[in-house]
Amino acid sequence: MKVIKSKNFKSDRAWGAQDIANMNGITTRLHWTDKPYEWHINDDEEVFVVLDGVVEMLFKDRGVEKSVVLETGDIFYASIGTEHVAHPRGETRILVVESEGSV
Structure with missing residues (x-):
C-alpha cells in the first residue's frame, strides 16, 4: 500500500520521477518539471495526467x-505513433502511465 501526496513531490532536476507502480509491464510514475521535454514518439500508448500546474x-x-x-x-492520451512534447508553464506535477521502458 502507498499514499503519495503529489503536491509535496519535487525533484532536483526537470522530469525527475517517483515510481508508483509497475503492473504487468505498465508503469505509473509521478513527474515533476519546470522545463519542456523533447519531441518524441513513445514505443506504445501513453496517458499523461496533469495533477498540478499547466x-x-x-x-x-x-x-x-x-x-x-x-x-x-x-488528461492527454498519446496513441502509438503520436509525436508530442510537453511544455510546462512553471512548476508542474504529472502522472504518466506507459509501458515499462518506453521513451
Missing part, C-alpha cells in the same frame, strides 16, 4: 503541429 502539449496530427493547454485534472 502544460502546453504540442503534438503532430497527420504531420500538422497542433497544441492544447492542459490544466490540473486534464
Whole structure:
C-alpha cells in the first residue's frame, strides 16, 4: 500500500520521477518539471495526467503541429505513433502511465 501526496513531490532536476507502480509491464510514475521535454514518439500508448500546474502539449496530427493547454485534472492520451512534447508553464506535477521502458 502507498499514499503519495503529489503536491509535496519535487525533484532536483526537470522530469525527475517517483515510481508508483509497475503492473504487468505498465508503469505509473509521478513527474515533476519546470522545463519542456523533447519531441518524441513513445514505443506504445501513453496517458499523461496533469495533477498540478499547466502544460502546453504540442503534438503532430497527420504531420500538422497542433497544441492544447492542459490544466490540473486534464488528461492527454498519446496513441502509438503520436509525436508530442510537453511544455510546462512553471512548476508542474504529472502522472504518466506507459509501458515499462518506453521513451
